[in-house]
Amino acid sequence: MYMVAGLGNPGKKYDGTRHNCGFETLDILMKKYDVTLTDTRSKAFFGKCIIEGQKTMLVKPQTYMNLSGDAIRGLCDYYKIDPENELIVICDDISLVPGNIRVRSAGSAGGHNGLKDIIAKLGTDAFTRVRIGVGEKPAGWDLADFVLGHFSGDDVKLAEKGRELGAEAIERIISGESMDKIMSRYNVKQHPVKETKV
DSSP states (O other): OOEEEEEEOOOOGGTTTGGGGGHHHHHHHHHHOOOOOOEEEEEEEEEEETTTTEEEEEEOSSSSSSGHHHHHHHHHHHTTTOOHEEEEEEEETTTOOOOEEEESSSOOOOOOOHHHHHHHHHHHOOOOEEEEEEOOOOOOOOOOHHHHHOTTTTTTHHHHHHHHHHEEEEHHHHHHHOOHHHHHSSSSSSSSOOOOOO
């Protein structure tokens, strides 16, 4: 069974923030596959469906971003999920402009606290992640203020496109398409680099 975990912070005040791109990418899959996250375990909400013929669990940790690993590790242990082959994590990425995504089958946290905690709790960085571009922090801004802020201007539609691409990439991963082919398709600039509007 695949587990697709969107990272974010629970609570209405975080809806639509850059840091919640993982939650909102998961929302696209929830809507498409008619999933409601009614089950709870290991500090997470989740629901199950079939994607590309595969049993799939859609998960939103409720631990807040910095402790995402608690929920992921608990669910992996309980449902016998093999992180290397069955876990897909969705998160925001400040090194990518809105509208762009990056798929990787392993790697460092790249400064992302949610990924950092998951790697620490699982004891491995060998799991697939789909990173959704939110833009670079403007000079002089506090990073927390930026990622907990909302998109504005053209970035609103670009971010929506990025989330749609992320959901599409996840379907291809679950379908069994080769990672090399998926990365060559999605790890490219979808939109020109531009200044982030705040």
